[in-house]
Amino acid sequence: MCAVSPTLLDRIDDARSEQPFTDLADFTRRTGAPTDALEALATAGAFAGFDHSRREALWAAGALRDARPDKLPGVVTGAEAPTLPGMHEAEEIAADLWATGLSTARHPTELVRTELAARGIVTAEALRELPDRSVVDVAGVVTHRQQPSTSKGVIFLNLEDETGLVNVICSREVWAHHRRIARSAGALMVRGRLERSDGVVNIVADRLEPLALSGRTSSRDFR
Secondary structure: OOOOOHHHHHHHHHHHHHOOOOOHHHHHHHHOOOHHHHHHHHHOOOOHHHOOOHHHHHHHHHHHHHOOOOOOOOOOOOOOOOOOOOOOHHHHHHHHHHHHOOOOOOOHHHHHHHHHHHOOOOOHHHHOOOOOOOEEEEEEEEEEEEOOOOOOOOEEEEEEEOOEEEEEEEOHHHHHHOHHHHHHOOEEEEEEEEEEEOOEEEEEEEEEEEOOOOOOOOOEEOO
16 A cells, blocks of 8 residues: 555645645646655546546656646646556456555455355355354455464454454464465455354454455554
8 A cells, every 4th residue: 555645635635725726737736746646646546536547647647747836837748648448447446455555446355256155255244144153264355463462372363345344363373374374465265163252253263365356455463
């Protein structure tokens, strides 16, 4: 994920409150947004209001390095993109995840739900209806990895699919056996035993496998 700094966001709000942006060059000159931030915003579709597709805005971002507050308007050349194909849905979701860490479109697991269902992998929502101590398969984007100081080596994972969150408990032995995948995969498939207590559902993991999804995902690890 490529973040846009809070300082830049404040500059954008201040400039927009003074006068609406007329085009991408005007936005760049008045906000002083650096090229990497322009690319992140373009990738996220932030410039659709200027009639730029994501790819067209990305093309323009490099040329707009010369559109700065100390430069006169109209000096930028090469910002007009040739006709470029639009992104398909999976590409747009991947772009959203890279640029902002989330997507307002469909969740990445929705795009592979048919394949997951064929493997018997259930959704977070479906876990609520399954009996205690069932052996289940779940899958999702890894949102957190945590190892509290009092956990005696137990690792807690949170997976997210299109229906909600799944709490996963990994014993010291399971974590050690799947350590490379468990630490690095952005999304996982997990087989384990469902444990239900006071309305809270956990999956005690027996096996972890990587799940291939469109786009890069990131998690909050060991915080």
